[in-house]
Amino acid sequence: MSDRSWDDPVLPTRDARDEYAALVEALRAVQESVTRSAPTPAAAAASARRLREIATALDVFEVDEDNQPAGKRWELAGRGHASAPPLHLDEVTATTARGRVTVHRFHSGRYAMNGGVTPLIFDEILARLANRDRPWARTAYLRVDYRAPAPLHCELTVSAELVRIDGRKRTMRGRLHHGELLLAEAEGLWVELRAEQTGNLSRETEGVPS
Template identity: 70%
Template sequence: MSPDIWNPTWEDPFVPTVDADDEYAELIEAMRAAQEAVTRSKPTPRAAAAAAARLREIATAIAEFEVDEDDQIAGKRWDSAGHGQALIPPIHLDRMTDTTAIGRVTIGRFHSGRYAMNGGVAPLIFDEILARLANHHRPWARTARLEVVFRAPAPLHTELTVTARLVEQQGRKRFLHGTLHHGDVLLVEAEGLWIELKHEQTHNISRVLKEVAG
C-alpha cells in the first residue's frame, strides 16, 4: 500500500495491485457502486428525485475539500485497482516487467453497450495499461495514437485478461501493443504510440497546462 495515501504523487511504481480497505478506497468503491446501481435501475420519479438530492448533498460536502490537481488523491492510488478513480473499470495488475504487463478486468453494466462491453470503454482500458507501461522507468511520454480493433464482443460480469507489451522504441517514440482476452478468445487488440516529452515540455508542466487551458 502507498506509504501515505493522503499525500500521493504522480510517480507510478507500476507494481501489482493489492486490496485496499482505507477510507478513500471505500469512497471510490461507493462511487462505483452508485454508478452501477443507477445503471441497473428503473426508479420511480420520486425515488429518482430523492436519490439526486442525496447525491447533490454528497457533492456539496466533498466540494469543501477541493484542491489543486497536483494535490488530489484521485488517479494517484497506484496500489489499488483503478488507482483511485471511477471512470474506467478497475484493472487488477498481476505481473509486470519493463516491457510487459498482465492484468484482469471485469466489465459491469455501467460500462455496457447492450449486453456486452461498450466499444468506447476499450480505448480507456488500453490507454490506461499501455500508458503506464510506456512510462515505467522511462521519461514521461503522452499518448500520440491509439488504434483499437474489435474481434469479438466482450462479455459482462466476467473476468477478462488484459495484456500490454512494449514493441520497440525509436528515439522519443514508444510503440506498444495490447490485447483483451476471455480465456483463449481474443476480444480486442490495440496498437499505440507514445511520444516522450522534451525537457522544456516537462519543466513545470502543471503551470504550462494551466496556462494552455486558460
C-alpha cells in the first residue's frame, strides 16, 4: 500500500494485486456495467440496495483526505481513483512523460470519448510532470484543442512536455494520439504555490461564506 503521502514520485505505473487495488477495479467495473445496461425496475432497485450496503459498510472506515489512499496510489494507473480513465505512465523524465489510456462507455460522449474527459487526462499527466521533483503547483489554466473524435475501446497514447519555467510559472504542453492520428492538443500553466497556500484548503475556508 501507499504511504498515503501527497508527495508524487512520478514513476512509471505498474500492476498491483492488493485488496485496495482490486476494490477500485471492481468500482470501475460497476460504473461500466451500469452505463452499458438497461435493467428492469426490479433489477435496478436490487442493485441499488446492494450498492448502498457496500457504501454503508465502507463508511465506518472513513478517514480525512490526508489519510485516504484514493488519489495517492501513485504506482497504479489512475492513482486509486475511479473518476477518470486509468492512465498508465510508461516513460517519465525531468521534462517529458508518455503514457497510454483506454476509454470505455462509462466515459463515452455518443460513440466517442466525452469531450470533458480529455482535459481530465491532460490534467493528470501534465500536472504530475509539472510537479515532478519541484515544489507543489496548481493548475492556473488548461486549454484543449480537439482535432478528431477519440475512439472508445482503443489504446490511446498521451504525451506531456515541460516547455519552460518562468519564476513560479510552469508552462506545459500535451498531445493525445490514436496511432498516428492527432486527437487533441493541450497547453496549460501551473503556478507554484506560496508557503501559505500549501495547507488544507477545506480547513482554511471553514466558516467562510461561499
